[in-house]
Amino acid sequence: MKRREFIVAAAVFASLPEAQASDEAMRAAIRAWAGRDPEPGTLKIDIAELVENGNAVPVRVVANEPVTGLALFTPLNPEPGVIQVSLGAAAAKPEFSTRMRLARSQRIVAVARAADGRCWQVGMDVIVTLAACVEP
Amino acid sequence: MATRAVISIPAAIKANEAFEVRATVAHAMETGYRSSDEGARLPRDLVRRFECRLDGELVFAADLFAAISANPYVSFWMRVGKAGELRFSWRGDNGFEHFETRTLNVT
Numbered sequence: 275m276k277r278r279e280f281i282v283a284a285a286v287f288a289s290l291p292e293a294q295a296s297d298e299a300m301r302a303a304i305r306a307w308a309g310r311d312p313e314p315g316t317l318k319i320d321i322a323e324l325v326e327n328g329n330a331v332p333v334r335v336v337a338n339e340p341v342t343g344l345a346l347f348t349p350l351n352p353e354p355g356v357i358q359v360s361l362g363a364a365a366a367k368p369e370f371s372t373r374m375r376l377a378r379s380q381r382i383v384a385v386a387r388a389a390d391g392r393c394w395q396v397g398m399d400v401i402v403t404l405a406a407c408v409e410p
Numbered sequence: 411m412a413t414r415a416v417i418s419i420p421a422a423i424k425a426n427e428a429f430e431v432r433a434t435v436a437h438a439m440e441t442g443y444r445s446s447d448e449g450a451r452l453p454r455d456l457v458r459r460f461e462c463r464l465d466g467e468l469v470f471a472a473d474l475f476a477a478i479s480a481n482p483y484v485s486f487w488m489r490v491g492k493a494g495e496l497r498f499s500w501r502g503d504n505g506f507e508h509f510e511t512r513t514l515n516v517t
Contacts, residue, residue: 290512297502303412304440328479329479329480330479331479331516341502345464346477348477352441352476353444353476353477354473355473355474355475355476355477356478357473357474357475357477357478357484358472358473359470359471359472359473359484359486360468360471360472361469361470361486362464362467362468362471363467363469364464364467364469364473364488364490365469365470365486365487365488365489366428366429366487366488367428367486367487369486369487370470370472370486371483371485371486372457372472372478372479372482372483372485372496373478373479373482374477374478374479375441375476375477375478375479376477381469402491409455410479
């Protein structure tokens with residue numbers, strides 16, 4: 275292969291999409307769920323700041339007022355969506371817990387949606403030492 | 411093998427007082443991004459939706475994605491005024507379905 279061909283081929287290879295979401299993909303996913311771009315607001319994400327094992331990270335999202343929906347998104351996992359929750363009338367508190375995978379250190383985003391259509395979001399930096407998806 | 415699910419609800423519930431419901435179902439939540447030892451891509455197999463209904467009315471629902479860990483776990487809080495029946499459902503890829511029912515004993 276000539277040097278020029280190699281450079282062109284390398285450039286094409288480098289531009290192939292990776293199995294990784296991006297901030298743009300995350301924003302699109304948030305918009306799809308919330309219906310628009312949420313404003314910054316108050317929302318608590320309970321998660322360890324330093325995670326040893328990204329395969330099962332306990333996470334809790336708490337709002338400080340009644341909401342109809344809560345969701346979690348990640349910019350650097352293979353896909354932006356994590357979980358999208360709907361709360362009915364018998365739900366006593368605007369919160370939920372689950373266990374999630376983290377492919378790498380990143381800023382995860384929680385979004386809340388209220389009955390009157392308002393929606394707001396908050397981000398939280400998490401450092402991962404052993405990422406998910408590396409083990410067979 | 412039959413699917414196993416674990417649901418935790420307080421044994422005695424007081425009317426109009428908040429209590430926590432925790433639910434887990436045994437499932438690999440295969441992301442579709444991993445490879446087997448032979449290098450073949452493991453096909454995606456996820457639980458896509460969890461629902462909890464009280465006498466038919468939705469209390470809590472969650473759409474799950476590949477970023478949820480194996481054996482998906484969710485917990486939430488609810489409040490009831492009278493006794494009722496809680497019905498849990500998990501649905502996912504390859505026709506995965508699992509149902510559980512629990513009776514709420516309200517005092």
